[in-house]
Each structure stands twice: as C-alpha cells, then as structure tokens.
Amino acid sequence: MIETLVKSIFIDGKWQTAESDQTETVYNPATMDAIADVSYGGKAETKKAIDAAHKAFSSWSDLTGRERSKILYKAHEIMLEETDRLAKILTTEQGKPLKEAAGEIKSAASFLLWYAEEASRSYGEWLPSSIKSKRMLVIPQPVGVVGAITPWNFPASMITRKIAPALAAGCTVVLKPAPETPLSAIEIIKILERAGLPNGVVNLVTGDAEAIGTTLLTSKNVRLITFTGSTKVGKYLMRESANHVKKLSLELGGHAPIIVFDDADLEKAAAMSLASKFRNNGQTCICANRLYVHESVQEKFTKLLIEKVRELKVGYGLDADTDLGPLINQQASQKVQTHLDDAVEKGARIVYGGKRLNGDLNGYFYHPTVLSEITDDMLVMNEETFGPVIPIQPFSDEDSVINKANDTDYGLAAYIFTENTSRAIRVSEKLEYGIVGVNDVFPAVAEAPFGGIKQSGIGKEGGHYGMHEFLEMKFVSMGI
Ligand code: ADP
Numbered sequence: 001m002i003e004t005l006v007k008s009i010f011i012d013g014k015w016q017t018a019e020s021d022q023t024e025t026v027y028n029p030a031t032m033d034a035i036a037d038v039s040y041g042g043k044a045e046t047k048k049a050i051d052a053a054h055k056a057f058s059s060w061s062d063l064t065g066r067e068r069s070k071i072l073y074k075a076h077e078i079m080l081e082e083t084d085r086l087a088k089i090l091t092t093e094q095g096k097p098l099k100e101a102a103g104e105i106k107s108a109a110s111f112l113l114w115y116a117e118e119a120s121r122s123y124g125e126w127l128p129s130s131i132k133s134k135r136m137l138v139i140p141q142p143v144g145v146v147g148a149i150t151p152w153n154f155p156a157s158m159i160t161r162k163i164a165p166a167l168a169a170g171c172t173v174v175l176k177p178a179p180e181t182p183l184s185a186i187e188i189i190k191i192l193e194r195a196g197l198p199n200g201v202v203n204l205v206t207g208d209a210e211a212i213g214t215t216l217l218t219s220k221n222v223r224l225i226t227f228t229g230s231t232k233v234g235k236y237l238m239r240e241s242a243n244h245v246k247k248l249s250l251e252l253g254g255h256a257p258i259i260v261f262d263d264a265d266l267e268k269a270a271a272m273s274l275a276s277k278f279r280n281n282g283q284t285c286i287c288a289n290r291l292y293v294h295e296s297v298q299e300k301f302t303k304l305l306i307e308k309v310r311e312l313k314v315g316y317g318l319d320a321d322t323d324l325g326p327l328i329n330q331q332a333s334q335k336v337q338t339h340l341d342d343a344v345e346k347g348a349r350i351v352y353g354g355k356r357l358n359g360d361l362n363g364y365f366y367h368p369t370v371l372s373e374i375t376d377d378m379l380v381m382n383e384e385t386f387g388p389v390i391p392i393q394p395f396s397d398e399d400s401v402i403n404k405a406n407d408t409d410y411g412l413a414a415y416i417f418t419e420n421t422s423r424a425i426r427v428s429e430k431l432e433y434g435i436v437g438v439n440d441v442f443p444a445v446a447e448a449p450f451g452g453i454k455q456s457g458i459g460k461e462g463g464h465y466g467m468h469e470f471l472e473m474k475f476v477s478m479g480i
Helices: 043-062 065-081 083-094 098-121 157-169 182-194 209-218 231-244 266-282 298-310 330-345 398-406 421-430 463-468
Strands: 009-011 014-016 023-027 034-039 125-127 134-142 145-149 172-176 202-204 222-228 247-251 256-260 288-294 349-352 369-372 389-395 413-417 435-438 471-479
Touching (some): 009 182, 034 083, 043 134, 043 145, 098 463, 157 182, 157 222, 157 463, 209 222, 209 231, 222 231, 231 247, 256 266, 266 298, 288 398, 330 369, 330 389, 389 398, 413 421
Parallel strands (some): 222 247, 288 389, 413 435
Antiparallel strands (some): 349 369
16 A cells, blocks of 8 residues: 545645545556555535636636746646656556656646646737728637546546646636546646645546536536547537537547558567557557558568567566556456457467466556457457557558548547658548657647547647637627
C-alpha cells in the first residue's frame, strides 16, 4: 500500500469522503497489490460539485485571460518539478514503464503551458457589415460548467488536455477520472490547488461512473461533456446529452492502420511501428492496430521488426529496464486472448509471442506478439485489441491499401511510411482519419489538433482548436 486515501473527493476547495463513507480499492496491475482506497462518490457528491462549479463560474470567467494564465503556468512548473514522484504514482496504478510515465507527465505539463499561453489569445471578430447602419461583433465566451470524464490509459495527460483549455477559456470543471487510476487525478488537483486555483473552479468526484455520469448529464447547469473513452460509452453520452442539448467533445476508439510502402526507410518504419504498437503495451487509442506492408518488402520488414521485438523486456514498470508493463486488468488480458484465438482459428500464423507471460510476474502480462497470414475478417483487423499484438498483411498497390485502411467505422489516426513526398501528400489526403502520421507515430502534442472522425469522435483537443470546444461565439448585432 502506498497510502490509504479516503478523502479523494474535492468539492469547493475541500477534500472529503463520500457521504456514504463507501470506498473503492485501487490495484497495481503489475503485482495485483491493493495500493489505496479512494472515496466512492455518486449522485449527492456530483450534485454538490456541479453547484460549486456553477457558483465559481462567474468570478472565474470574469478574470482576464492573463490572470487565469498565471495559475496554469504555475501548475505547469510544479508538475515538471515533480515529474519523478508523479511518474512513480502513475506507473504504480497504471503499469506503464516508468520512462513512459515520466514522458506522460511532461506531456501533461505541456498542455498546461500551452493553454497558459493561449488563455490571453481568445480573439473575437469585427465583421464587415452589409448594412451601413449596423456594426457586428463576435465575442468568444466560455461555455460554462464542464463535465470531464477521463480514461485509465493516460491518467495524467488526458486530464490536463481537457482541464487546461477549459480553465484557459474561463470554464469551471467537474472531473470524473477512471476508477483504475484516480491517484494521478488527485495529484493533478493538488497541483492546481497549490498553483492558487480558487475554490470550486475544478472539482473532483471519484466513484460510481454511472451515477456520476447521470448526474452530469441531467444537470442543466453542465453545458459541455468532454470525454475520452470507448465508443460505446461515447454513444451513450451523446444520446443522453440530447435532453439538455449539451455540447459534446468526444475522443473515442480507433483502429489505426500503418502502411509501409516499398519506398519506405524500412529500418525507421520497423522501429516506429514497434514504438507505436507497444507504447503503453498497445493500450493507446492512436496506436497501430494493423500493419499493411508492401509485398516486395514484407519479408525484409518483418525480419527487422522481429529482431526489435525480441529485444523488448516485459516486466514491472518500476524496473528501469522495462519496455512493456502489464495490461490494465483481467478483462483486457482476456480480450487480447480472444482476438488471438480468433485470428489463429481463421488461419493466422504466430510469428512471435502469442501467449500470456507466466513465471515470476503476478500481473496481467502478455508476450509482445506478431501475426502473419492475416485475413480481413479477423477481430484484430476490425476491433481495438488494446494489447501488444501486431497483425501484418501484405498489399500490392496504393489504391487498394487506401481502401482497406479506410474500410472501418473508426477514423482516429493512420500512419504511412514512404520517402516519396508526392505519395505522402496524396495518401494523407485520401485517408479518412482525423490524424495522419507520415514517417511519424507520435502526433499527440499540445500545439496540434488531436481528434477523430466517423465513430472515433467529435471535436479536437490541443492547439487553438482545443480552446474552441470550450467557447461559444456570441454575435452582437448593433444598430448605430
Ligand atoms: P474503457 O473500456 O477503456 O475503460 P470506458 O469508456 O468504459 O473505457 O471508460 C472511460 C471513462 O468513462 C471512465 O472514467 C469510466 O469510468 C467512464 N464511464 C464508463 N461508463 C460510464 C457511464 N455510464 N457514465 C459516465 N462515465 C462512464
């Protein structure tokens, strides 16, 4: 146990337990040890949190952007100073290797910095009027109270990506983190507290997802739901938001293809495919799900890839030389197994890995796995595996591989490897995805828009686009 934390609910500047005194245990997925007990809140706590956020809205939105900016900037500084401590907490509750956790904390801090800078740049417009006796203004205003619901795969950066632009825009927030990873959320709120955030501006409710969700959805004071998670829950939130016609920003599932053309730098393509697939053990919504490799280079590419996969060390995230940690839970491990069994049953060949890792490790560990002889009807080619499995399929021409890459309900991220600039542009334009990486698999940065199309979501996080989600454009029409 790191600590027994029962006061994990933060409302109007006060840490508190659930009214029912109920708690929920957080486990380390690498060791299965219980690491903390957090408060299990529900309707009553969420209602109070919404009231606090609603009350704080007028004074927070009244501040100048520069004043809000100072708090975000301070929070960014504290977060960077405490990277090592925060990374350890993140790895302990989530499992990812410590170096990845430290990278995530730095990325989370970069969103605080970017939106600290952006807070004083939410520009309006003066429209040239078609009527001489009128003047027309467009003024950006914060949408109001925001309900933010975040997942366990990036327990820190998914929070700052939402909270930082919301606060910069002048919104107030009720945050519900994933039950698997509330400790990182608690730390982020403590940092904002230390940075001087006024009471009620950000509130945290841990506990019953359904009860918290329903309370956010049914409150007319919550004007926007910003969510990262599964497409299934995203669709539910969308349906239920209809009653109050709430704004929505949804970052949902993906099924990213990587296309390796015959003119690619194969060494780079293999290294980056590996980095994309095995980052966070495949538990990333933009990580590669399927690889299409040109038939003329498939053998060479697969050989290069296997050489690199062999070098990956699976283990406890807290051990310095670990490349792959555990999967988050039993359900995740079972899903990987189901996808593998389905692929093998339909004729796939296991080129490397292919089984759970036993031995000394207690948690949900899985061998990094590479599959060939892949057919389009396999689960791995259609659903998010969210685990360390790479299916490789050959292709012969550009048009057919683009069709295959686009043949999915998802549209979050796609990647291509080519040294031909014309092809890079041509294919990027044709891929039906919100994000395309050309010889690059790390497109999530604070200054750029991140978001999917089709069933991968609505709206953008990051860059000045990310601010727009939290602003309404009010039109003021003036007769003079
Ligand atoms: P995953 O399967 O990756 O855990 P989910 O979409 O289930 O993805 O979870 C993402 C976030 O959504 C988590 O914080 C989870 O607790 C929350 N969540 C799940 N179901 C609901 C719900 N009915 N209402 C509100 N939030 C929910």
